[in-house]
Amino acid sequence: MSDVSERPFLSNASEVDEAASDWLERRNFGSWTEEDRREFDDWFESSLAHRIAFVRLESGWKRTERLTALQSPTRSDSRLSTQDLWLKFFRLTAAVLFVAAVGSGVAFYLAKRTQSTYTTGTGEREVLSLADGSQIELNTETSLRTAVASGGRTVWLDKGEAYFRIKHDAAHPFVVLAGERRLTDIGTEFTVRRDSERLKVAVLAGNVRFEGDNSRRDEQKPAILKSGDTIVATATSFSISREPLKQLANELGWRRGVLIFNQTPLSEAADEINRYNRKKLVIADSAVGRLKIGGTFPKNNVNAITAAVRELFGLRVEDRGDEIVVSR
């Protein structure tokens, strides 16, 4: 510490701070091109002061995002206090929005916000129709909450999978939150599937804006997903790819009550069908699990698929009551 005190003292904290917030604003709200990124990297790496200012603002801004999430009750174990917080926050936002409304002559902001929770059990499916004509379909073992206010429409996907067909309305953006990740529709049809660790988003039509978990370097820039784009994010990886629309449509077979497999390893097919049934399909060994299967099967009936593997591959199928074991 003693040697650095000889260094000339720089009194430019506010300038550095301004540059840092300009960069943060540009990255979060602007069109973030490859050139922007390079320019930013140069700035970020060129001085420790730049780095620190940016890291500080980035994490602080992230904290304000968490606060807005308090608008909704979150975990059931802290429902009362969260509700309390939410009420407080609502009063605050109402006050703020009132100022905004008066300022811009928009009064409809103040309408009441209504919230609901929807869950489906194993093998169930539920279709929600929103007043604006939008539609949400919940797949098996899914839990989501909705909040529709005049300022916007928000859905929290807590677990499971849902299909969204959204009537776009720029004045009332439709936002889906899955953990730290955020999707905003830009007129669209898409699916979101959230397992314990993994999030998958597939866009069938229109555009969706994806904002990743800001605490992770590889997800920091928002992406615009177009029809056919698929995002898979896990705790350790993140990828965007394109899938043929036919493939995506097949993945939506559940909406018609079927599962459609095409060159799908038997182990994966078993995992899929097990989402919908209490009676589980168990594949006895990994070699059997690697066998590829194709076809359309009813999602709520394990027997159709076991009959197929018995005939196609000559496998042994043993019904043990709560599970069906497939082996050689």
Next chain:
Amino acid sequence: MIERLDSDREKAARTSEAAVTALEVDVWFVREILPLESALMEYLQHNWRNRSDIYDFRQEIYIRLYETALKKIPDRPKQFLFAIARNFLINRVRHEQIVPIEAVADLEALEVAADAPTADRALLARDELRHLQAALDRLSPRCREAVVLARIDGLSRSEIAVRMGVAESAVSKYLSTGIRKLVEVFYGEPKTVRRKA
């Protein structure tokens, strides 16, 4: 010294005998140091007469903190941060040839700040809401409107520009300023709510 360390974070990690990457320091800084910022600011305000200096002081203290942490992440962040702050102030006093009595006499403040209790999470969250409210209240009306539209309504920059009837460049300015001021209140200012027995 700074130039060497941050010219290339990968290189910094590889060349120094103790390999700590700048990214690891970032994470540590956000987790351990930023929550102490309001205590640090209180400490600086308490011990330095000229308030306008303390933002530059903070920057300088953080830089020194990073420089050391890049070699080895300190085990006791609080003690470490306030030791740097204290040394920094003492050097400044020497440098300026002026001696504000408190700066030298009030060294116990270090211990007081370092031992401040950590509130439980729920209470902290509640304080944060009041904090956000205070911060929002202090923004200019246009700036506040842009922040609310971006943060709470999730609108894009161009959508905000249409809604507010201003150019996108103006929205950028509002948002940039809003980010800076909100974060300053969040991290930099002492929590207004006191829980004392």
